[in-house]
Amino acid sequence: MALTRVLVANRGEIAVRIIRACRAMGLETVAAVSVADRDSLAARMADRAVCIGPARSADSYLRIDALLATALGTGCDAVHPGYGFLSENADFAAACDENGVTFIGPSVENIRQMGNKLIARDIAQQVGVPLAPGSPRISNFSKARDIAEEIGMPVLFKAAAGGGGRGIRIVQSEKDLRSAFETASAEAQAAFGDNALFLERYIGNARHVEVQILADRHGNVIHLGERDCSLQRRYQKVLEEAPAFDLPQDMLNGLRAAAVSLARHIGYQSAGTVEFIVDVERQDFFFLEMNTRVQVEHPVTETITGVDIVAEQLRIAAGQELSIRQEDVRFDGHAIECRINAEAPLRGFAPSPGRITEWTPPEGAGIRLDSHAHENYVVPPFYDSLVGKLIVHGRDRADAIRRTRDALDRFHVRGIDTTIPFQRFVLSRENFLAGRINTKWLEGVADAFAESETV
Amino acid sequence: MKLTHEEVRQVLSIISESSFDSIEIKMGEIAISASKSGPLRAESVAPAPPTPQAPAQTQQAEPPTPPRAAAAPKASDVADEGLIEVTSPMVGVFYIAPEPGADPFVAKGDLIEPDTTVGIIEVMKVFTSIRAEKSGRVVRCLVENGDFVEFGQPLLLLQPES
Numbered sequence: 342m343a344l345t346r347v348l349v350a351n352r353g354e355i356a357v358r359i360i361r362a363c364r365a366m367g368l369e370t371v372a373a374v375s376v377a378d379r380d381s382l383a384a385r386m387a388d389r390a391v392c393i394g395p396a397r398s399a400d401s402y403l404r405i406d407a408l409l410a411t412a413l414g415t416g417c418d419a420v421h422p423g424y425g426f427l428s429e430n431a432d433f434a435a436a437c438d439e440n441g442v443t444f445i446g447p448s449v450e451n452i453r454q455m456g457n458k459l460i461a462r463d464i465a466q467q468v469g470v471p472l473a474p475g476s477p478r479i480s481n482f483s484k485a486r487d488i489a490e491e492i493g494m495p496v497l498f499k500a501a502a503g504g505g506g507r508g509i510r511i512v513q514s515e516k517d518l519r520s521a522f523e524t525a526s527a528e529a530q531a532a533f534g535d536n537a538l539f540l541e542r543y544i545g546n547a548r549h550v551e552v553q554i555l556a557d558r559h560g561n562v563i564h565l566g567e568r569d570c571s572l573q574r575r576y577q578k579v580l581e582e583a584p585a586f587d588l589p590q591d592m593l594n595g596l597r598a599a600a601v602s603l604a605r606h607i608g609y610q611s612a613g614t615v616e617f618i619v620d621v622e623r624q625d626f627f628f629l630e631m632n633t634r635v636q637v638e639h640p641v642t643e644t645i646t647g648v649d650i651v652a653e654q655l656r657i658a659a660g661q662e663l664s665i666r667q668e669d670v671r672f673d674g675h676a677i678e679c680r681i682n683a684e685a686p687l688r689g690f691a692p693s694p695g696r697i698t699e700w701t702p703p704e705g706a707g708i709r710l711d712s713h714a715h716e717n718y719v720v721p722p723f724y725d726s727l728v729g730k731l732i733v734h735g736r737d738r739a740d741a742i743r744r745t746r747d748a749l750d751r752f753h754v755r756g757i758d759t760t761i762p763f764q765r766f767v768l769s770r771e772n773f774l775a776g777r778i779n780t781k782w783l784e785g786v787a788d789a790f791a792e793s794e795t796v
Numbered sequence: 797m798k799l800t801h802e803e804v805r806q807v808l809s810i811i812s813e814s815s816f817d818s819i820e821i822k823m824g825e826i827a828i829s830a831s832k833s834g835p836l837r838a839e840s841v842a843p844a845p846p847t848p849q850a851p852a853q854t855q856q857a858e859p860p861t862p863p864r865a866a867a868a869p870k871a872s873d874v875a876d877e878g879l880i881e882v883t884s885p886m887v888g889v890f891y892i893a894p895e896p897g898a899d900p901f902v903a904k905g906d907l908i909e910p911d912t913t914v915g916i917i918e919v920m921k922v923f924t925s926i927r928a929e930k931s932g933r934v935v936r937c938l939v940e941n942g943d944f945v946e947f948g949q950p951l952l953l954l955q956p957e958s
Binding site for chain 2: 394395401405410411436
């Protein structure tokens with residue numbers, strides 16, 4: 342089932358990334374763009390661009406009918422959904438299947454299974470992947486109270502249908518349980534149309550570690566090692582690293598084996614990421630969720646392994662075998678990715694859309710920039726604020742940090758505010774250099790940054 | 797058939813003395829377009845989307861080259877002629893008639909109103925009637941029956957009636 346023409350059903354840097362991978366493999370591309378992205382880099386790079394609707398993503402990038410009509414109308418035999426938007430929408434994947442268009446991703450069933458956290462937990466449990474002490478589906482408060490008592494405070498309410506940090510409530514003490522239950526349940530209903538929650542033990546000193554998986558249609562399932570994505574602000578990742586440093590080898594082996602067996606168990610076929618919470622104090626790890634798409638931070642893994650993850654996705658979709666076997670995967674040095682967002686870190690990270698009047702990224706060996714931005718590019722106000730990802734490769738973690746700081750010093754952007762100064766600040770913190778980080782650490786750093794700059 | 801220099805001159809003088817701003821004459825293989833305020837665009841100006849069979853660019857597209865796709869309606873020359881465009885409100889397959897073989901909803905020369913149906917667009921088996929949203933006389937139909945159209949793509953050119 343060779344592919345010839347791919348519809349890129351996304352925008353921004355990932356659309357550019359996908360078009361590059363397609364071109365390298367000799368595939369034609371059609372970029373589906375909104376009115377706001379008519380002149381985008383992706384629209385210029387693709388063999389053809391089709392305007393699918395108004396700027397608002399609900400009227401364009403989230404329109405299954407418009408995207409499929411475009412795929413069929415332009416003779417595309419496959420659709421790459423990127424990340425976000427419809428990338429984990431089982432209905433979109435099903436509509437592609439029904440119309441004979443290859444969805445570049447896993448099966449509809451796998452998307453549905455992993456898209457529901459409770460089902461995903463059940464499956465993980467069947468495979469023997471460790472789960473944080475928690476509950477099944479909860480729909481009334483008295484049950485929630487009983488379970489919370491059993492697990493012990495603090496606990497975490499999560500939306501069964503949730504993701505991306507929405508629908509999560511931390512409860513520190515018994516007396517806050519009821520109000521947290523009610524707000525989390527209302528939020529889940531509003532955000533996902535499903536008010537079902539579940540409870541989990543809250544791990545205070547935690548790292549977010551995830552394993553990159555590749556699985557083809559011939560039964561080959563491999564991992565490309567792990568990434569540390571503990572540096573988050575409001576549940577959004579800010580800086581990612583590979584490998585996940587300072588973890589004992591037996592834990593790494595456990596994480597990798599758990600991710601591979603989960604993927605194998607569900608018959609997974611594509612690139613995917615299994616996310617875990619690592620309890621730093623107890624040196625334990627727990628299954629968090631599985632993402633059934635390419636991740637924003639995939640380049641750090643590509644940098645240390647030399648494997649092109651998007652190209653592998655295309656190979657898998659075309660029915661080919663993975664280009665690499667597990668025993669040939671090597672990890673070389675350390676990579677850091679800084680997300681460059683059009684945000685004003687000194688104004689509470691407020692979005693900063695507008696025209697970029699200067700865009701001078703750093704260059705040199707070991708520096709990669711994934712971006713759709715350029716001088717005179719107008720960052721539209723309709724979408725997320727990511728304007729680029731700076732990925733830097735070093736011999737080891739200390740070397741990678743030093744090189745990333747140097748690269749950020751040479752990264753000049755004018756016209757919009759960016760998170761570059763904040764990233765520089767983060768990379769100069771002693772606790773970061775020492776690796777003393779967890780998923781809450783960055784929030785404090787953001788406050789410290791605001792204070793340091795206003796004095 | 798050939799037009800002599802003198803005949804062309806006569807045609808032009810007829811236009812210049814008439815109350816029309818532009819004229820198009822077709823006789824057999826010969827077509828003349830002339831306009832008082834400037835040259836008319838060549839025939840077959842429909843901004844047909846580039847065919848996907850012909851991938852043009854193969855070089856790395858950095859630095860960015862001018863967009864050659866997602867054809868934003870080129871308003872300038874249309875505006876010069878005082879014409880207005882009826883554009884597609886959605887992506888999909890455009891049909892000019894209510895059913896195969898039927899007369900088209902609109903034809904060149906028709907006077908249309910904002911609520912005139914100008915075609916049907918199919919998106920995944922859902923058919924939507926497309927209204928003109930503008931009024932004027934149809935100067936040109938820019939898309940063929942069964943064409944795949946983009947959001948915002950011009951469908952008709954109208955001459956506003958004063």
